[in-house]
Amino acid sequence: MKALTLVQAVNDALFVEMRVNPNIVVYGEDVGVEGGVFRATTGLQKEFGDKRCFDSPLAESAIVGTAVGMSVLGLKPVVELQFSGFAWPAFNQIISHVARFRNRTRGAMTSDIVIRMPYGGGIRALEHHSESMESIWAHIPGLKVVIPSNPYDAKGLLISAMRHPDPVIFMEPKRVYRSIKQEVPDDAYTIEIGKAKIVTEGKDITILSYGAQMKEATEATFQLKTKGISVELIDLRTISPIDKKTITNSVNKTGRFLVVHEGPQSYGIGGELVTTVIENCFTDLLAPPARMSSPDITPPLPRGERLYLISTNMIVNKVMELMNYRP
Amino acid sequence: MFESYDPRQGKRLQIMDEAGNIDSSIKDVPLMNDSDILLAYKYMSKARVIDEWSVNLNRQGRLPTYPPGKGQEANSVGSLMAMDKDDWFVPAYRELGGMLYRGIPLSKLYQVWLGNEKGSHFEIEKYHTFPISVPIASQCLHAVGAAYANQYLKNNRVTICFVGDGGTSEGDFLEALNVAGTWNVPVIFYIQNNQWAISVPRNKQTRSATLAEKAFAFGFEGVQVDGNDVLGVFAATQMARDKALKNQGPTLIEGYTYRLGAHTTADDPTIYRKQEEVAQWLVKDPLLRLEKYLLKKNLIDESTINALKEDAKKEFLKEFEIAENAPPHTVEEIFAWQYKQIPEDMKEQMNILNIRLKGSM
Numbered sequence: 001m002k003a004l005t006l007v008q009a010v011n012d013a014l015f016v017e018m019r020v021n022p023n024i025v026v027y028g029e030d031v032g033v034e035g036g037v038f039r040a041t042t043g044l045q046k047e048f049g050d051k052r053c054f055d056s057p058l059a060e061s062a063i064v065g066t067a068v069g070m071s072v073l074g075l076k077p078v079v080e081l082q083f084s085g086f087a088w089p090a091f092n093q094i095i096s097h098v099a100r101f102r103n104r105t106r107g108a109m110t111s112d113i114v115i116r117m118p119y120g121g122g123i124r125a126l127e128h129h130s131e132s133m134e135s136i137w138a139h140i141p142g143l144k145v146v147i148p149s150n151p152y153d154a155k156g157l158l159i160s161a162m163r164h165p166d167p168v169i170f171m172e173p174k175r176v177y178r179s180i181k182q183e184v185p186d187d188a189y190t191i192e193i194g195k196a197k198i199v200t201e202g203k204d205i206t207i208l209s210y211g212a213q214m215k216e217a218t219e220a221t222f223q224l225k226t227k228g229i230s231v232e233l234i235d236l237r238t239i240s241p242i243d244k245k246t247i248t249n250s251v252n253k254t255g256r257f258l259v260v261h262e263g264p265q266s267y268g269i270g271g272e273l274v275t276t277v278i279e280n281c282f283t284d285l286l287a288p289p290a291r292m293s294s295p296d297i298t299p300p301l302p303r304g305e306r307l308y309l310i311s312t313n314m315i316v317n318k319v320m321e322l323m324n325y326r327p
Numbered sequence: 328m329f330e331s332y333d334p335r336q337g338k339r340l341q342i343m344d345e346a347g348n349i350d351s352s353i354k355d356v357p358l359m360n361d362s363d364i365l366l367a368y369k370y371m372s373k374a375r376v377i378d379e380w381s382v383n384l385n386r387q388g389r390l391p392t393y394p395p396g397k398g399q400e401a402n403s404v405g406s407l408m409a410m411d412k413d414d415w416f417v418p419a420y421r422e423l424g425g426m427l428y429r430g431i432p433l434s435k436l437y438q439v440w441l442g443n444e445k446g447s448h449f450e451i452e453k454y455h456t457f458p459i460s461v462p463i464a465s466q467c468l469h470a471v472g473a474a475y476a477n478q479y480l481k482n483n484r485v486t487i488c489f490v491g492d493g494g495t496s497e498g499d500f501l502e503a504l505n506v507a508g509t510w511n512v513p514v515i516f517y518i519q520n521n522q523w524a525i526s527v528p529r530n531k532q533t534r535s536a537t538l539a540e541k542a543f544a545f546g547f548e549g550v551q552v553d554g555n556d557v558l559g560v561f562a563a564t565q566m567a568r569d570k571a572l573k574n575q576g577p578t579l580i581e582g583y584t585y586r587l588g589a590h591t592t593a594d595d596p597t598i599y600r601k602q603e604e605v606a607q608w609l610v611k612d613p614l615l616r617l618e619k620y621l622l623k624k625n626l627i628d629e630s631t632i633n634a635l636k637e638d639a640k641k642e643f644l645k646e647f648e649i650a651e652n653a654p655p656h657t658v659e660e661i662f663a664w665q666y667k668q669i670p671e672d673m674k675e676q677m678n679i680l681n682i683r684l685k686g687s688m
Contacts (some may be wrong), residue, residue: 025479051479057509062468069486070473072457073415075479077472089498096462103664105458106582110667141665165667194670213682241670272536 004184006068007177009151010040010116013158014078016188018048021076024162026053028063028080037082038118038177064090068097069111077113078162084119084171085128086285087122096131099142099166114161118174119147120212120262122309124302131299135272137169138240144193145239147171149214151182153237156191165191171239173212196243198250202232205256205319208247208273210236213310217260220315227316229323239269247273248280255286260310265293287325292318329356329502329563329578334539334551339583340464342558346612347619349558356562359408365543365626367408368617369635371400374424375614376639377433378588380647381440385592389651393440396421398555401613402519404428405560406487406496406580409568415477415486416456417470419463419683421519421586422489429456433646441650444664455484457678467503467516474512485571487515487564496532497540498570504579508545514570515564516542519554521586526599543581554582555613585611658684 004012018024026044028036032055035042044053044239045248056063060081079249081087087094094115101111121130137145144166148154161168192227196208209217214235221231232250236243253259256296257277259270277289292315332338342358343349359367378397384390396403403425406414416422416429426436431454439459440445447458457473460466470488476561477484494500495518507514518538522529535541536630542549550567560582565579585608589596596605621627662669662677669677 002372027340057502057506059502059505061499062471062506064469065465065499065503066472066475066506069417069469069475070479071472072451072469073473073476073480073482075476092462092465092499093468096465097460101458102666104444104447106664108447108450109458144666194623241672244675 001057001183001184003181004151005178005181006148006151006154006172007038007040009155010158010172011042011185012184013155013162014041014044015047017159017162018044018052020188021162023053023074024076024078025070026078026080029058029082030055031080036080037059040172042111047097060086060090061093064093064098064113064115068101068111070092071111071113072101072109076162079113081114081115081117083129084117084133085131087117094143095140099112099140102166103142104310110165112165114168114170116170118177119171120173121299121305122175122177122212124305127301130305132261132294134171134239135263135268136140138269140226143167143169143240145169145171146193146237147173147211147239148237149173149176149211149235151184152178153191153197153235156189156190157237159188159195160190160193163190168193171211175212176215179215194243196246197235197237198232198246199235200231200233202230202254204230205236205258205322206232206235206247206250206254207258207260207315207319208236209260210239211262213260213262216310216312216315219312221317223312223316224319229319242272242276244276244280247276251277251281252284255284257281257289258292258315258318258322259290260292260315262294262309263307264296265282265291266296267285268293277304287322290318290322328566328575329548329550332550334537334549334581335543339551339553340563341553341557342555342617343556343620345616347616347623348513357358357565359558359561361624361626363408363561364558364617365621367401367404367561368614368621368627370404370424370428371557371614371617372632372635373639374400374404374427377643378423378638380643382588382592382638384647390440391442394421394591394592395422396586397521398608399521399584401422401557401560402517402554402582402584403489405557406517406564409561409564410485412485413455414566414568415470416472417466417473417488418457418459418464419489419491419494419519420459420461423490426456429454431456433643434649437647437650438653442443443650443653445653446650464490464497464500464503466490467494467500468506470514470516471503471507471510471512474507474514475510477614478512483572485513485515485568487517489517489519491524492518492520492529492532493520493527494518495538502546504542504577507577508547510542511574511576513574515567515571516577517564518579518581519584520581521584523586523590523596523600525594526591537581539579539581539637547576547578549579549581550634551581551583552586555611555616557613557617669678
């Protein structure tokens with residue numbers, strides 16, 4: 001065991017898995033000598049050589065498109081897109097090919113690559129560095145979308161992604177890349193993709209979040225406890241496919257549901273989950289299922305960023321409102 | 328390797344001219360022997376018959392949209408003949424002859440055009456061929472990745488990738504050339520410059536005098552070849568392949584050719600091009616010059632030519648019927664291949680669809 005930050009846990013996962021799987025290649029912009037702008041790939045080139053960890057030309061479509069070809073021939077590319085806001089030049093490769101190779105060829109070929117990308121706001125960055133566009137990836141059939149919220153999960157989920165037979169969009173919450181350290185086992189371990197995690201059991205309300213917003217959701221859970229409210233806190237961990245069973249079992253028990261996430265509200269993850277709850281838990285509901293997300297605006301630059309994310313207070317207040325709801 | 332055929336000096340490699348004469352002054356390139364030429368002719372003739380019948384079947388309403396390759400047969404046949412069967416082939420979608428040469432069954436190929444994904448189930452070890460790629464030029468990057476993998480796995484295999492003249496304007500084409508050059512991987516890019524990207528002529532794609540010369544900006548050679556001369560196509564590809572195997576990097580080949588038919592059966596070329604232009608290219612037909620050569624050398628006679636056509640037609644119609652008679656997909660079939668295992672919530676969607684189809688929900 002060693003205490004690692006989330007980004008160190010990502011690095012550790014890459015090290016551990018590259019040692020056992022010689023077909024893993026890691027590349028992207030600045031991932032080689034520099035070890036990535038966030039240092040997620042630090043030391044890989046030194047240990048595994050420049051055929052397994054290298055700097056690609058600065059071209060996102062090329063990074064993903066070449067990974068498609070490599071994966072068909074049996075390699076396991078784990079590519080980095082430097083910021084999720086710069087993923088869009090690769091969008092065509094991802095939606096037209098990565099997501100479709102298995103279906104198009106009826107299983108003869110797959111594009112089971114891992115695409116890592118840091119996402120989310122709150123780091124006082126320039127434009128295009130703060131988006132949370134996971135709902136766009138989640139809307140594409142053929143992809144799996146995974147978002148860890150802490151170091152332990154980051155390592156286990158990334159190792160799972162690298163052993164997964166389907167393509168995985170692995171989004172890393174850069175706001176909490178270094179905010180906490182957690183004890184992480186030295187050896188490899190996996191966390192099942194497609195399964196949400198009940199972080200805290202409770203009986204009054206289900207709060208669901210993922211990624212960086214788990215920080216505020218967790219704080220709110222503690223504060224609400226002092227107010228006598230028992231929160232069942234769920235970390236979604238896999239955005240697509242959705243673990244409906246864990247969510248609906250929880251809401252059937254608590255009768256109340258709040259989903260908290262970054263990113264635009266309309267057509268977002270919150271809307272999807274609220275629908276899931278309505279469809280499956282309607283008769284058990286004690287209050288309208290609710291979503292808290294960012295407004296439908298372009299993520300503001302640092303001057304306005306505090307207005308975009310969901311704060312602990314906002315969550316506490318919303319939960320109080322739902323607890324006091326009377327039909 | 329292609330110093331004598333620098334496209335920047337207006338050079339274009341041609342070995343057999345329109346009259347079926349071989350330029351005996353060309354000594355520095357690999358030449359097809361007569362049995363190769365006869366074999367190329369057989370595949371090209373077969374592709375021509377199938378192509379014409381495909382258009383017929385479309386008119387009869389039996390085949391939806393189809394992209395004819397009439398007039399371009401020498402490009403994919405000649406280049407695939409220069410490749411080893413275990414080399415990787417990354418097609419665009421107008422490489423019927425090359426697909427036939429690879430041995431991919433017609434019943435499979437026509438499932439694709441009949442809207443059945445099962446047709447693209449190309450077993451890797453059997454065909455080393457990627458599925459048809461519809462988003463223009465996006466496949467060029469797959470080819471570079473495949474070439475990287477071959478180098479990494481020390482497979483000693485070369486990858487050939489096809490793209491059209493219109494495709495050379497796409498970012499993915501340019502990124503692919505850039506990455507291929509930088510990584511120095513064993514890949515050949517083959518442009519079928521058929522002069523038209525649907526209705527847009529070649530001169531509206533780029534101000535470059537040739538498409539082949541773009542390679543030099545990426546640090547490797549480009550060569551323009553008469554794409555209606557199967558000997559030239561074969562020679563250029565084999566040289567490019569030898570180069571790639573010696574770790575001397577990628578090559579860009581521009582097959583200078585012409586699409587005698589429409590872009591697809593949904594297209595009407597009379598709107599955008601003159602019949603006189605088509606007529607000028609009819610005399611350059613890649614099949615005609617081979618027939619002239621083979622007849623002249625008594626390697627074939629008229630009755631064999633006709634018998635080949637008749638056999639191709641019979642085989643095609645039989646195989647087409649197999650593809651046509653494939654049963655319609657079930658609900659299970661359309662869900663089965665999205666992921667390795669169907670996720671739980673998709674199983675639920677599948678059940679709901681089954682119930683809806685039964686009319687009880």
